[in-house]
Amino acid sequence: MNIEIEEEPKIEQGNSCFHCGDKCGEITIFKNDKSFCCQGCEQVYELLNDNHLSDYYSCDLNPGISPTGKNFEFLNNAAFRNRLITFSNASFSKVSFHLPAIHCRSCLYLLENLQRLNEQIIKTSLNFGKKDLTVWFKEDKLSLGALATLIASLGYEPHISNEAEKPQNNSQKQLFLKLGIAGFCAGNAMLFSFPEYLGIEDGSLQHLFGYLNLALGSVAVFYSGSDYISNVYAHLKLRKMTIELPILLGILVGYGRSAYEILSHTGAGYIDSVSGLIFFLLIGKWFQQKSFDFLSFERNYKAYFPLVVTKIANGIEVTAPLEGIEIGDRLLIRNQEIIPADAYLLKGKSEMDYSFVTGESELIPITAGQSIYAGGKHLGEAIEIQISKELKQSHLTQLWEQQVFKDPNHKSENWENFANRVGMYFTVVLISLATAAGIYWYPIDPSKWSNAVVSILVIACPCALAVSYPFALGHGIRWLAKFNFFVKDIQAFERMAQVDTLVFDKTGTLTLQSQSVPKITFTRGLLDSEWNALYSLVFQSTHPLSKQVKKFLQHRTIIPLKEFKEVIGKGLEADFGDLFVQIGSAKYTHNHVDSPEGFFTSETRLFVAINHKPIGYIEFPWENRPGIEALLHRLRHHYEIHLISGDKKEHAAHLLDWFEDQDHMKFECSPLEKMEYIQKLQNQGKIVAMIGDGLNDAGALKQAQVGIAVSDDHLHFTPSSDAILKGSELPRLGEYLNYSKFGLKLIKASFLLSLVYNGFGLSYAIQGTLYPLIAAILMPINSISMLVIATWGMNQKGHGLERNKIRIKHD
Amino acid sequence: MEIMYLMIGLSLFMALGFVIAFVWSIRTGQQEDLITPAMRILQEDETTKNL
Numbered sequence: 001m002n003i004e005i006e007e008e009p010k011i012e013q014g015n016s017c018f019h020c021g022d023k024c025g026e027i028t029i030f031k032n033d034k035s036f037c038c039q040g041c042e043q044v045y046e047l048l049n050d051n052h053l054s055d056y057y058s059c060d061l062n063p064g065i066s067p068t069g070k071n072f073e074f075l076n077n078a079a080f081r082n083r084l085i086t087f088s089n090a091s092f093s094k095v096s097f098h099l100p101a102i103h104c105r106s107c108l109y110l111l112e113n114l115q116r117l118n119e120q121i122i123k124t125s126l127n128f129g130k131k132d133l134t135v136w137f138k139e140d141k142l143s144l145g146a147l148a149t150l151i152a153s154l155g156y157e158p159h160i161s162n163e164a165e166k167p168q169n170n171s172q173k174q175l176f177l178k179l180g181i182a183g184f185c186a187g188n189a190m191l192f193s194f195p196e197y198l199g200i201e202d203g204s205l206q207h208l209f210g211y212l213n214l215a216l217g218s219v220a221v222f223y224s225g226s227d228y229i230s231n232v233y234a235h236l237k238l239r240k241m242t243i244e245l246p247i248l249l250g251i252l253v254g255y256g257r258s259a260y261e262i263l264s265h266t267g268a269g270y271i272d273s274v275s276g277l278i279f280f281l282l283i284g285k286w287f288q289q290k291s292f293d294f295l296s297f298e299r300n301y302k303a304y305f306p307l308v309v310t311k312i313a314n315g316i317e318v319t320a321p322l323e324g325i326e327i328g329d330r331l332l333i334r335n336q337e338i339i340p341a342d343a344y345l346l347k348g349k350s351e352m353d354y355s356f357v358t359g360e361s362e363l364i365p366i367t368a369g370q371s372i373y374a375g376g377k378h379l380g381e382a383i384e385i386q387i388s389k390e391l392k393q394s395h396l397t398q399l400w401e402q403q404v405f406k407d408p409n410h411k412s413e414n415w416e417n418f419a420n421r422v423g424m425y426f427t428v429v430l431i432s433l434a435t436a437a438g439i440y441w442y443p444i445d446p447s448k449w450s451n452a453v454v455s456i457l458v459i460a461c462p463c464a465l466a467v468s469y470p471f472a473l474g475h476g477i478r479w480l481a482k483f484n485f486f487v488k489d490i491q492a493f494e495r496m497a498q499v500d501t502l503v504f505d506k507t508g509t510l511t512l513q514s515q516s517v518p519k520i521t522f523t524r525g526l527l528d529s530e531w532n533a534l535y536s537l538v539f540q541s542t543h544p545l546s547k548q549v550k551k552f553l554q555h556r557t558i559i560p561l562k563e564f565k566e567v568i569g570k571g572l573e574a575d576f577g578d579l580f581v582q583i584g585s586a587k588y589t590h591n592h593v594d595s596p597e598g599f600f601t602s603e604t605r606l607f608v609a610i611n612h613k614p615i616g617y618i619e620f621p622w623e624n625r626p627g628i629e630a631l632l633h634r635l636r637h638h639y640e641i642h643l644i645s646g647d648k649k650e651h652a653a654h655l656l657d658w659f660e661d662q663d664h665m666k667f668e669c670s671p672l673e674k675m676e677y678i679q680k681l682q683n684q685g686k687i688v689a690m691i692g693d694g695l696n697d698a699g700a701l702k703q704a705q706v707g708i709a710v711s712d713d714h715l716h717f718t719p720s721s722d723a724i725l726k727g728s729e730l731p732r733l734g735e736y737l738n739y740s741k742f743g744l745k746l747i748k749a750s751f752l753l754s755l756v757y758n759g760f761g762l763s764y765a766i767q768g769t770l771y772p773l774i775a776a777i778l779m780p781i782n783s784i785s786m787l788v789i790a791t792w793g794m795n796q797k798g799h800g801l802e803r804n805k806i807r808i809k810h811d
Numbered sequence: 812m813e814i815m816y817l818m819i820g821l822s823l824f825m826a827l828g829f830v831i832a833f834v835w836s837i838r839t840g841q842q843e844d845l846i847t848p849a850m851r852i853l854q855e856d857e858t859t860k861n862l
Contacts, residue, residue, distance in 0.1 A: 129844060
């Protein structure tokens with residue numbers, strides 16, 4: 001199934017960029033009667049046009065992506081090169097890049113014609129689903145770094161991860177093989193059982209068919225069903241009984257009985273049913289493995305860190321891979337870069353933004369000699385630091401040294417799912433029944449005892465549960481993915497259904513920085529010319545706040561500026577002749593901050609001064625995500641809800657009403673404290689879902705039974721979690737949780753139904769009057785009805801969710 | 812009824828052929844990417860016009 005991520009429709013009016021479809025601002029570049037929003041887009045167009053690749057634009061409307069112009073020369077470093085190049089010989093090298101920007105047919109066209117842009121490229125092959133591009137190229141003439149830079153210059157910036165990619169696991173392939181072969185065996189076994197169905201008697205053929213059946217059955221049981229055998233064996237060694245045990249018992253007994261009948265020429269056996277059952281079970285297994293290739297649920301802090309750092313050795317700057325840094329190394333850190341390890345500040349001054357690590361949004365000033373922690377983002381002019389601790393022992397990464405991160409299975413190990421809980425009782429009851437029936441019949445009527453035992457074990461095989469389970473939950477995660485709620489696997493979906501406590505992170509999850517309408521607090525109104533000057537000034541800046549102001553003021557005109565100066569970390573100023581405009585921090589513009597209450601951080605306010613007179617500020621305050629109040633209002637009737645935040649309590653005044661009392665909220669938490677908060681709730685026997693967004697929630701997301709990462713812009717950057725939810729869908733979280741509950745209810749209901757089936761069959765089986773063949777026919781019928789119920793039920797409810805969504809949109 | 816032997820032999824032979832083809836397609840990774848080839852086939856052949 002193809003999941004499409006909803007995208008905002010591109011605006012198509014007047015001047016939209018021919019390349020990327022963005023609206024062209026004041027600076028529009030015209031070329032060949034086409035308008036472009038920036039130099040980058042125009043260059044890509046020119047490059048493609050010159051190389052006769054302009055079909056790129058005819059595949060799809062405005063397909064392009066504006067390039068960022070990032071340089072990837074650092075990939076030539078041996079450490080990266082050896083990791084990325086998958087194959088290399090004298091004439092060519094092979095490399096795979098992950099290109100998250102791939103989105104349409106045009107991308108395919110361009111990327112598979114890459115050899116026309118550079119003749120050192122031999123050929124390319126794209127995997128659209130995974131967004132991976134494999135390139136065969138002549139490395140002696142075109143370096144890896146130059147290749148990556150070329151691809152990036154087209155707008156497709158490769159995503160290079162900090163860790164070596166794990167070798168692709170083979171389990172999917174194995175499952176396909178087993179599934180295909182089980183299908184082959186089941187189909188042919190049915191063919192060879194045909195004479196038996198029709199009651200044709202022909203001695204020699206019957207025996208031949210019997211032997212062929214036995215051969216097919218052996219392959220189905222011992223090859224296709226080998227996972228069941230090894231899983232049950234592994235669990236028995238741990239003294240655990242799972243749902244797989246009674247299933248395997250049913251299969252083996254059915255197979256054994258058939259083998260006996262065939263070899264002793266006493267009957268035809270029912271290999272067709274046994275191999276058919278294995279086929280069904282494997283289909284279920286395949287269906288439950290829905291993977292979202294374009295998402296990563298296993299990201300750790302390394303994904304956030306720079307790939308390379310600038311080392312200063314003997315006064316010379318060299319770029320080195322992150323793993324290469326050691327204690328005592330001197331590094332150069334530029335504005336907006338992330339500190340890669342705990343260190344001392346040697347030269348310069350810094351405003352450190354730790355929001356990334358601690359969730360606290362206030363900036364911390366650092367002067368030379370003070371220590372700084374890994375994960376902080378440096379704001380200010382370039383500084384020099386000396387590493388004091390290895391990356392692994394850093395303050396930040398200690399979180400990842402916790403037990404929960406080391407054990408990849410800690411969630412599933414401590415979790416008894418419904419099927420396995422039931423499986424245990426089921427097995428015990430089943431075996432006692434079979435034994436009792438055997439002991440009872442053996443002295444009375446020796447001809448009946450084996451019939452009774454076999455029928456009991458075969459008919460009571462809980463294959464219904466084994467079928468309805470993967471189908472109901474598999475449909476569940478497929479439906480949720482349609483609403484941009486990506487659940488990692490069916491186990492996570494099931495845990496979600498059991499949750500009784502929800503813990504929310506505040507910043508970035510419940511609250512968002514207002515994007516659209518700023519609050520303007522000026523001491524006087526501005527003249528048109530002053531607005532225009534302000535707009536022209538913010539146009540020069542790349543600061544996120546300036547960009548927001550720029551968006552807000554779009555309709556203004558640009559006036560030329562005479563002199564322009566940027567003081568990094570503080571602000572900008574420009575001379576427009578009659579006007580001198582400054583924007584930046586309160587101090588820089590000589591504005592005095594009058595409201596300590598509700599004062600967040602300089603980061604949300606852009607202060608303005610004109611002709612050296614403070615004017616006031618434009619603020620983009622943190623506000624509740626739309627729809628959050630309604631969500632919390634509904635959720636608190638059904639769940640215990642908690643709030644945790646790295647911020648101070650004052651910043652959450654507008655949210656406090658929704659949470660019961662002081663025991664349900666905690667402020668100024670470090671990432672580790674957040675994790676411990678979850679632990680504490682779990683120790684009280686609660687089943688907790690954590691809803692958070694940042695790296696500072698990573699511990700809590702991991703600790704909670706269900707960690708839901710909320711992501712706004714890119715679904716590509718989320719901490720390790722069990723599910724990824726698109727920010728705009730958060731208000732509907734309650735409905736999605738209900739859906740998972742419905743899924744589990746459906747499974748339980750269908751399980752009850754199958755118990756009724758089984759009860760019927762069993763009552764005959766115990767009396768020894770149920771012929772094993774009938775038992776073997778009842779079994780697949782039972783499975784099919786479970787499949788139908790699971791599919792129908794989950795789809796009905798899923799359509800309901802869809803209708804709801806459309807209705808809300810229209811309202 | 813002797814014809815049955817021949818027919819069974821043939822049917823098994825054919826089915827085995829399919830199984831072998833299936834195993835081969837899995838082993839060589841032909842089932843790994845089911846989206847791109849479908850898109851690739853719809854690509855226009857070369858045109859030299861410049862927009």
